[in-house]
Amino acid sequence: MFPNVNYIGNKRKLSDWITNKVPDDVDTITDAFAGGGSVSYEFKEKNYDVVSNDALFSSFVICKALIENKDVLLQPDAFEKMEGYKSTSGKNLEWMKNDLYFDYEITELEKIVNFAEDCLDGYEYYMFLALLRRAMIRKLPYSRMNVNWDNIVKLRDEEYSYKKYGRKRAYHNQTFEFHMMDSLNDYNLAVFDSGKNIKTENLDVLELLKKYPKRDLLYLDPPYPGTMNNYDSFYGKFDEIFGTPEFHIDLTSKKDFLDNMRNIFRLASSYKYVMISYNNSINPSEEEFLRVMNEFGKVTVYSQKHNYQLSGQKTKNKNIERLAIIKMGKKDEE
Numbered sequence: 001m002f003p004n005v006n007y008i009g010n011k012r013k014l015s016d017w018i019t020n021k022v023p024d025d026v027d028t029i030t031d032a033f034a035g036g037g038s039v040s041y042e043f044k045e046k047n048y049d050v051v052s053n054d055a056l057f058s059s060f061v062i063c064k065a066l067i068e069n070k071d072v073l074l075q076p077d078a079f080e081k082m083e084g085y086k087s088t089s090g091k092n093l094e095w096m097k098n099d100l101y102f103d104y105e106i107t108e109l110e111k112i113v114n115f116a117e118d119c120l121d122g123y124e125y126y127m128f129l130a131l132l133r134r135a136m137i138r139k140l141p142y143s144r145m146n147v148n149w150d151n152i153v154k155l156r157d158e159e160y161s162y163k164k165y166g167r168k169r170a171y172h173n174q175t176f177e178f179h180m181m182d183s184l185n186d187y188n189l190a191v192f193d194s195g196k197n198i199k200t201e202n203l204d205v206l207e208l209l210k211k212y213p214k215r216d217l218l219y220l221d222p223p224y225p226g227t228m229n230n231y232d233s234f235y236g237k238f239d240e241i242f243g244t245p246e247f248h249i250d251l252t253s254k255k256d257f258l259d260n261m262r263n264i265f266r267l268a269s270s271y272k273y274v275m276i277s278y279n280n281s282i283n284p285s286e287e288e289f290l291r292v293m294n295e296f297g298k299v300t301v302y303s304q305k306h307n308y309q310l311s312g313q314k315t316k317n318k319n320i321e322r323l324a325i326i327k328m329g330k331k332d333e334e
């Protein structure tokens with residue numbers, strides 16, 4: 001079973017519905033915006049060949065660990081080895097001090113990161129980093145890395161949180177290692193071999209499509225223009241620990257959105273199908289988006305009610321989730 005990876009905007013609850021809509025003549029799938037990996041995982045479970053991709057390293061590590069990895073488990077003794085590990089040089093994470101975490105937590109984080117860099121490799125390394133990513137998120141109010149420090153301090157005060165929200169949220173104040181150990185079993189249980197070809201990439205969507213120009217189905221769950229879709233700021237600080245994030249096109253820019261999507265569809269013109277997740281409240285409007293899709297083939301749209309709650313908000317957003325499938329090619333070629 002796919003574990004809870006704590007990923008904003010994940011399609012975990014919809015992944016069965018989405019993957020059941022894949023047409024019968026599909027064997028090979030590219031998931032261009034794989035994010036937390038929930039849809040890629042379901043494609044893997046349903047025996048497709050899968051390429052799962054994301055521009056962020058923080059998503060790449062999840063997909064390496066839980067999608068591409070078919071048989072490597074992370075043993076608890078990795079954590080015992082870490083106990084005796086003394087890092088002398090390596091990554092300095094001072095810049096995160098009083099920005100995301102307290103001073104004493106940075107000491108623990110540096111030790112964990114440097115241990116991973118020096119002592120682990122292959123899928124063990126990715127399993128470890130995927131667990132670290134979740135631990136970092138669990139320790140942050142609102143489960144994202146773009147909350148300002150004053151707010152973090154306030155919300156991590158258990159008394160304040162209890163008085164104001166009726167919940168202490170004590171898990172924010174547990175160690176990184178506690179959270180990693182807490183999820184270790186679930187992550188290990190999720191690893192399996194489907195017997196199919198599974199590959200994980202860390203590319204901008206346009207580069208990805210140049211590398212994989214012809215497969216059966218391209219699945220797109222991009223970040224849409226709007227305020228709660230800035231994945232670079234949600235998780236980018238994890239990427240900064242391990243290297244400078246690469247350039248990628250910005251799908252959250254409203255003015256460029258339709259042109260960007262046109263470029264993606266163009267590069268996917270040798271695919272049999274492109275399948276797109278979106279909801280009825282997107283901006284540019286659904287009508288405009290469908291007009292663009294229609295330029296590339298015959299479009300079928302499915303709908304599903306989906307309530308989700310943004311952390312920090314009291315009311316639920318009542319959205320209708322859509323899934324459009326473009327059968328690529330000129331309509332009169334049918």
Ligand SMILES: C[S@@+](CC[C@H](N)C(=O)[O-])C[C@H]1O[C@@H](n2cnc3c(N)ncnc32)[C@H](O)[C@@H]1O
Pocket residue numbers: 007009010011012032033034035036037038039053054055056059203204205206221222223231232248249250251
């Ligand atoms: C809505 S999330 C995908 C959620 C995913 N379906 C799941 O179930 O977890 C969109 C993802 O697109 C990635 N992304 C944004 N711009 C990208 C680009 N130009 N190329 C590749 N990935 C990109 C973000 O990092 C984010 O993880």
